[in-house]
Amino acid sequence: MEIKRKKTKQINLGRLKIGGSSPISVQSMTKSKISNTAAIKGEIKDLINCGCEVIRIAVPDGDAVLCLGKLMDQGLFTDVPVIADIHFDYRLALDCIEAGVDGIRINPGNIGGAERTAKVVEAAKKNAVAIRIGINSGSIDKKILKKNKGILRDSMIESAMENIRIMENLGFYNFKISAKASSVLDTISVYRAISKKTDYPLHLGVTEAGPMFRGSIKSSVGLGVLLAEGIGDTIRVSLTERSVEEVRAGYLILSSLGLRAMGVDIISCPTCGRTRVDLPEMVREVEAMTEGIKDDLKLAVMGCIVNGPGEAKDADLGIAFGKDKAALFLNGSVIKRVEKNRVIDEFRKELKKLVKD
Numbered sequence: 001m002e003i004k005r006k007k008t009k010q011i012n013l014g015r016l017k018i019g020g021s022s023p024i025s026v027q028s029m030t031k032s033k034i035s036n037t038a039a040i041k042g043e044i045k046d047l048i049n050c051g052c053e054v055i056r057i058a059v060p061d062g063d064a065v066l067c068l069g070k071l072m073d074q075g076l077f078t079d080v081p082v083i084a085d086i087h088f089d090y091r092l093a094l095d096c097i098e099a100g101v102d103g104i105r106i107n108p109g110n111i112g113g114a115e116r117t118a119k120v121v122e123a124a125k126k127n128a129v130a131i132r133i134g135i136n137s138g139s140i141d142k143k144i145l146k147k148n149k150g151i152l153r154d155s156m157i158e159s160a161m162e163n164i165r166i167m168e169n170l171g172f173y174n175f176k177i178s179a180k181a182s183s184v185l186d187t188i189s190v191y192r193a194i195s196k197k198t199d200y201p202l203h204l205g206v207t208e209a210g211p212m213f214r215g216s217i218k219s220s221v222g223l224g225v226l227l228a229e230g231i232g233d234t235i236r237v238s239l240t241e242r243s244v245e246e247v248r249a250g251y252l253i254l255s256s257l258g259l260r261a262m263g264v265d266i267i268s269c270p271t272c273g274r275t276r277v278d279l280p281e282m283v284r285e286v287e288a289m290t291e292g293i294k295d296d297l298k299l300a301v302m303g304c305i306v307n308g309p310g311e312a313k314d315a316d317l318g319i320a321f322g323k324d325k326a327a328l329f330l331n332g333s334v335i336k337r338v339e340k341n342r343v344i345d346e347f348r349k350e351l352k353k354l355v356k357d
């Protein structure tokens, strides 16, 4: 099955294109305090190294604008666009645009009304800055909520559509929309409705999804359903975790749907009563040795002859354990049969050759 993506309008976020036929981009938001220079610089570098394509930074006050300006002056965002995340104070948005950010995220529900939004839009237009209209279930405009009798889904959709009209009336089109709810079902329902009503690119996310395990599952379900329907142009997986984990989760969601190829994929069996080796430990070792490998490789570590040879054959490099020995597969053929306790070392050697080649 191939996913047919909805063709949205394409917008420019710095040099990155979002929407249209551009690949679905993966983004994250920094968690370090922007005033802690060493921490924020380290986090930005880690994000770039793990393939983050858009970095968003919270800008809660004037000092944060100055810090962000310094980071930009130091060339940290030469290769990746930066978005300033603004709430409550439209002047911060103006200052960030002045400082040279590629995009700003505003939540029109709390930025202070149409007039202030118009000022921000005007500045964005002049400076070729992209805007994300960030609707969030936790901060919907109260008037819209009241009008929709408190129904969150309908209020979020109306809020998104109203803000699209505001942007268009101001002659501004370089924007994308997000409408994140913490409920997976609301998120799916809201994005589906917005996608039917507009062609502007959509930034997908389940908001406040939770810690690593729970949040990854919620995001995979919510984003997975939408992406499989062709909806979504850029994604952020919100996790109460290090930001690089959000990026990894984002790529895993996209690659599991065949929407992006990114680095190593590991196929491993869940183990069962037939397993005669410590497979979880071996998979951990394989996972550790793939750290930092950017090549698109499929690796398989399989516990026995039931499904092992089939999966290992299908991988670029695979192990299938047999009764006494383990078979090592390279590009579909067995290249060695080795003692079980030596197979990880042999696997490592072959992986090195494969990556070098």
Ligand code: SF4
Residues within 6 Å of the ligand: 269, 270, 271, 272, 273, 274, 275, 302, 303, 304, 305, 306, 307, 308
């Ligand atoms: S491959 Fe073999 S060991 Fe692994 S789960 Fe399947 S039957 Fe069990």
